[in-house]
Amino acid sequence: MTHEPRPAPCGTWSSPIDAGTVAAHDGRADHVGAVGEELWWTSARPSEGGRRALMRLRGDGGPPEVALPPPWDARNRVMEYGGLPWAGTPRPTGGPLIVFTHCVDQRLYSLEPDAPEGAVPRPLTPVSAVGGGLRFADAVLMPEHGEVWCVMEEFTGEGPTDLRRLLVAVPLSGAAAEDRAVLRELTDDTHRFLTGPRPSPDGRHLAWITWDHPRMPWDGTELRLAGLAGNGEVGPPVVIAGGPTESIAQVEWGARGEVLYSSDRTGWWNLYRTALTDSRDAGPPAVGPAEALHTAEEEFADALWKIGMRWFAPLADGLVAVVHGRGGKRLGLLDPDRGVLTDAPGPRTEWAPALAVRGTRVTGIAASPLRGYELVELDTATGYSRVVAAHHRDAVPADHLPVPESRTFTGPDGREVHAHVYPPTSPDHRPEPGELPPYVIRAHGGPTGRAPMVLDLEIAYFTSRGIGVADVDYGGSTGYGRAYRNRLRGRWGQVDVEDCAAVAAALAAEGTADPDRLAVRGGSAGGWTAAASLADPERTGGVYACGAISYPVLDPVGWAASGTHDFESRYLDSLIGPFDEELYRERSPLHHAGRITAPFLLLQGLDDPICPPAQSERLLAALAGSTVPHRYLPFPGEGHGFRRAATIARAVEAELALYRETFGIEADRSETLETETR
Known part of the structure; x- marks a missing residue:
């Protein structure tokens, strides 16, 4: 039995997607690989402190197993964003041999999951008390040498850039578990x-x-x-x-x-x-x-x-499995001798850069706007594909989920701006007569990155309540060639801000969005874009009524002066230009905080080594005495990007409260903005 949606003010619609549901489904499977006939991968566990579980799917058709129970956390912090955290090899007897990195101490461990005495991880590398210690990633097992070869990141001092990286061989015997000198250096640190x-x-x-x-x-x-x-x-x-x-x-x-x-x-x-x-x-x-x-x-x-x-993986028959595309990524098979590319059938719009090969079978991690990320296996001999693990389960009825549209907008100087537009969607509600919905413009992180068009319950949390979302692949995003990527060079805080504002203005001009109820939000580099947008109303045309800023970059001067980790410590050379204090201050949202007049929410992990809380605290200090409504939520124990279920839930509820407060939406609120009067 069907019913007509009832008119109701946008932003007040009842929704089965609560903050707890969003948090429970945050994260996805990652780092899939083959160990003989088995598949192994990592899986997010927001309810278990944000750890990543190491998963196993045997080749006998049984169900997936958790190979490492809590508190083991299969992650590493190489370059802070981490790298491939595990490797494995089959053995004639005794089951597979697995090595993995444990996030808590960053050591490399070996695991024999089928050992008679039980699967007890054994350390292979030592702990270092210097700086960030010893870290390992992207390993390959070399049983013929009795070693595992991998990248080692070794801190030589207390500063974030006091380190070296090189390839090392780690004995599988455990001889290096207490002795750094036993690690064999395969390369130098040139x-x-x-x-x-x-x-x-x-x-x-x-x-x-x-x-x-x-x-x-x-x-x-x-x-x-x-x-x-x-x-x-x-x-x-x-x-x-x-x-x-x-x-x-x-x-x-x-x-x-x-x-x-x-x-x-x-x-x-x-x-x-x-x-x-x-x-x-x-x-x-x-x-x-x-x-x-x-x-x-x-x-x-x-x-x-x-x-x-891993965006491509060779097969034994000479074919190459590839994930490819313009914007989104799909799975294909490439015949390198003929140059012929054939795409796998199916509705999935995004394949992750993780591929595993077993004979003629290729397994990847794929999603679509209506299905979350799953482990999908393609048999290249038959063309048949099936989900083998991490099966999607509908958390809410599908009619509460938005069906996005990929669009190309026109930015300044006639340049193309790509975006995914997620309209307000509900089987029970529709806007009141004459009402245009509010819209949130999302700026992705990176900034060298992009927004995949997949099921995202955080987006659906808002769209199911009557608030539209536009994910913008602003100039500088990947997926559209080097020229599009290079558009941001020297113009970070300008091109990204302009492109996001162009999408917002276009949605308003065409009658899709309410021009008086537009917001901007983002995390990390997206947090920079959101903050820069609020601090530069002249560049945006004052299009935004409010903004949500998460673990942002705010102060390029501080960032350049050992204010971040090594990997991105020279990133601003290309994003803004070689260090020039006047230029960096001119571009900084922090140094233009006085221009901010729109309410905002600021979310920050207190253990963030990439965008440290000092940057957020400086923004708050710069606003001392301001009457601009804002709320600061710091989260102890969280780093760059939130992993814990309680944090994710509180953050999304606070963001909804910001929009309801700013847009004058009368509804139950779990948070209220505070006015800073210092």
């Missing part, structure tokens, strides 16, 4: 950043990617190749691709022993291969010319925020 090792199938070569300050990995990286001796010694490397203006995002080995990699040398991350022309063990390896596998104006990679991300 380069500031690097990805994990990729040994060739024949064990004769090793490939990895490096880059250095002030470049970020999407600016320019180098693909290095070295000979590998039988005793595990790494020879002198040569650069076979990449450079200051060419980004290599991933490297793998093909079925015939060729090097496969993604490069944006044409302005788009496409796939290439290079054959080895000299397979000697000694001396630098020799390679042939690079061959493009499929040239297209779309992306076969993305920004390398976490080492170990």
